[in-house]
Amino acid sequence: MTLSVSDVKRIADLAYIEINDNEAKETLNQLSGIFDLIGTMQAVDTSTVEPMSHAQSVVQRLREDEVTEADQHGLYQSIAPQVEANLYLVPQVIE
Amino acid sequence: MFNASLKQLSIQLAEKKISSTELTTEFLQRIKQFNPEYNAFITVNEEISLAQAKVADKMLATGQAGPLTGIPIAQKDIFCARGWLTTCGSKMLSNFVSPYDAGVIERFNQAGAINIGKTNMDEFAMGSSNETSYFGIVKNPWDIAAVPGGSSGGAACAVAARLAPAATGTDTGGSIRQPAALCGISGIKPTYGLVSRYGMIAFASSLDQGGPMAKSAEDLALLLNVMIGFDPRDSTSLQRDAEDCAQDLQKPLAGLRIGLPKEYFAEGMSQDVASAIEKALVEYRRLGAQTIEVSLPNAPLSIPVYYVLAPAEASSNLSRFDGVRYGYRAPAYSDLADMYRKTRTQGFGAEVKRRILIGTYVLSHGYYDAYYIKAQKLRRLIAQDFTEAYKRCDIIMGPTTPTVAFNLGEKSGDPIQMYLSDIYTSAANLTGMPAMSIPIGFGDKNRPIGLHIMGNYFKEAQMLNIAHQYQLVTDWHLKSPV
Numbered sequence: 303m304t305l306s307v308s309d310v311k312r313i314a315d316l317a318y319i320e321i322n323d324n325e326a327k328e329t330l331n332q333l334s335g336i337f338d339l340i341g342t343m344q345a346v347d348t349s350t351v352e353p354m355s356h357a358q359s360v361v362q363r364l365r366e367d368e369v370t371e372a373d374q375h376g377l378y379q380s381i382a383p384q385v386e387a388n389l390y391l392v393p394q395v396i397e
Numbered sequence: 398m399f400n401a402s403l404k405q406l407s408i409q410l411a412e413k414k415i416s417s418t419e420l421t422t423e424f425l426q427r428i429k430q431f432n433p434e435y436n437a438f439i440t441v442n443e444e445i446s447l448a449q450a451k452v453a454d455k456m457l458a459t460g461q462a463g464p465l466t467g468i469p470i471a472q473k474d475i476f477c478a479r480g481w482l483t484t485c486g487s488k489m490l491s492n493f494v495s496p497y498d499a500g501v502i503e504r505f506n507q508a509g510a511i512n513i514g515k516t517n518m519d520e521f522a523m524g525s526s527n528e529t530s531y532f533g534i535v536k537n538p539w540d541i542a543a544v545p546g547g548s549s550g551g552a553a554c555a556v557a558a559r560l561a562p563a564a565t566g567t568d569t570g571g572s573i574r575q576p577a578a579l580c581g582i583s584g585i586k587p588t589y590g591l592v593s594r595y596g597m598i599a600f601a602s603s604l605d606q607g608g609p610m611a612k613s614a615e616d617l618a619l620l621l622n623v624m625i626g627f628d629p630r631d632s633t634s635l636q637r638d639a640e641d642c643a644q645d646l647q648k649p650l651a652g653l654r655i656g657l658p659k660e661y662f663a664e665g666m667s668q669d670v671a672s673a674i675e676k677a678l679v680e681y682r683r684l685g686a687q688t689i690e691v692s693l694p695n696a697p698l699s700i701p702v703y704y705v706l707a708p709a710e711a712s713s714n715l716s717r718f719d720g721v722r723y724g725y726r727a728p729a730y731s732d733l734a735d736m737y738r739k740t741r742t743q744g745f746g747a748e749v750k751r752r753i754l755i756g757t758y759v760l761s762h763g764y765y766d767a768y769y770i771k772a773q774k775l776r777r778l779i780a781q782d783f784t785e786a787y788k789r790c791d792i793i794m795g796p797t798t799p800t801v802a803f804n805l806g807e808k809s810g811d812p813i814q815m816y817l818s819d820i821y822t823s824a825a826n827l828t829g830m831p832a833m834s835i836p837i838g839f840g841d842k843n844r845p846i847g848l849h850i851m852g853n854y855f856k857e858a859q860m861l862n863i864a865h866q867y868q869l870v871t872d873w874h875l876k877s878p879v
Contacts, residue, residue: 348775354777382721
């Protein structure tokens with residue numbers, strides 16, 4: 303498989319990570335090597351195999367839709383970068 | 398005192414020969430003395446530790462003590478502990494004082510154990526050398542030119558250098574077993590789902606599992622008895638009847654069938670490691686075990702499969718770090734998207750970003766089937782290989798790592814060489830089966846070597862028995878660099 307610098311920049315954009323042209327080139331070299339290693343998977347025929355997503359074949363536990371925890375927003379918001387009137391502050395999105 | 402086993406410490410505490418306050422003070426003193434050189438701890442908080450020791454002394458005085466009451470335990474900085482800085486080795490969480498306790502921390506607190514400090518680790522547990530930590534590299538106490546292994550490098554160093562009687566670690570691809578091997582201590586990754594992941598900062602959720610690191614298998618059994626248990630707050634926590642992990646320690650090994658996978662004894666293993674493994678197997682045969690060759694044909698694909706699945710899960714898990722609710726936020730930005738981007742670019746280190754990029758790519762449109770689904774299919778084939786092998790043997794043994802500890806800086810510029818350090822360990826994370834490492838000697842440059850003992854699901858008590866019987870007739874686990 304061949305990755306390009308524009309692939310690397312597109313992935314970085316999807317992941318919200320800034321990357322300049324030089325970094326993108328260096329990253330491309332490293333990722334290409336890693337994807338060569340990953341590519342060795344293709345040698346095995348898996349056409350009849352079911353994917354395994356989890357170590358244990360257990361079903362998702364469900365619980366009653368009840369409030370089980372006390373409100374601790376004060377405690378949790380005490381470590382937030384910016385809070386006002388019990389709300390997390392972020393830059394304005396809507397003009 | 399600092400060389401004593403957990404059982405010995407427990408007896409001394411029960412017989413009032415020493416108090417928890419004295420014991421805690423001694424280890425805090427050792428940390429103060431040696432941590433500047435090793436960098437095994439990110440955070441030490443004497444006030445909290447000594448307050449816990451005081452409570453433990455009361456429990457001991459009033460007959461409410463359990464086997465770990467009053468004993469200091471070093472906690473990997475991936476476990477959230479209320480009131481403690483919990484960084485996960487990252488700038489992203491360099492200011493994060495956890496408002497709650499992880500399930501594992503709660504269980505140690507209830508047992509009356511002392512949190513002696515938070516140990517250094519590779520950033521977000523991504524690494525095999527403890528060189529990716531924002532808080533600096535950790536050194537191997539056997540040889541300060543060598544890496545301690547990772548990601549639980551601080552934990553392994555702390556136990557080996559006797560800065561703590563025992564420690565916790567987490568293992569996503571080998572992060573308990575590989576550093577345990579490189580630092581000459583014992584460590585076990587239990588069956589996936591036995592130890593709560595609640596409050597354990599997520600790397601790859603279907604592979605992450607917490608476990609203990611200590612001097613001996615006997616110590617590991619006492620620690621596992623505290624760590625294992627159902628937690629409704631972890632959706633993958635298993636509901637099972639409690640089992641005493643120390644129950645089988647004394648069983649003789651006569652008739653034990655040890656499987657030796659031919660794929661693990663092929664190329665790649667260095668000569669010093671191979672000869673130490675052979676000597677350990679001779680000891681096991683003397684104890685009455687027999688060895689048989691087994692085959693795990695797909696196991697060599699563990700690394701490529703792991704490096705699809707783990708980064709895929711990591712890229713999803715780490716999307717939560719956006720500078721809004723906790724942790725680092727970039728000081729300057731133009732709008733919301735720019736705040737996310739600058740926060741993540743400044744907050745994550747190079748290896749974490751690399752894995753986020755790999756994960757984002759393998760999950761992206763057009764590549765999902767070729768990489769992610771393909772890897773999940775191979776994951777099943779690898780698990781089937783082990784299930785087949787366990788029809789012919791009780792336990793599987795091999796090397797934990799292909800070589801002894803490499804030098805600091807030796808592989809940090811070459812991610813692929815670094816990833817291959819986990820060549821023997823990552824299969825157990827893919828299958829979810831338990832696996833452990835115990836010290837069995839020394840190799841090149843007098844650096845420690847570990848034996849990898851892998852078992853079928855829920856065979857922890859048997860594996861600890863197998864390790865303990867070896868440790869009864871050898872003294873590698875008693876060796877220390879101090």
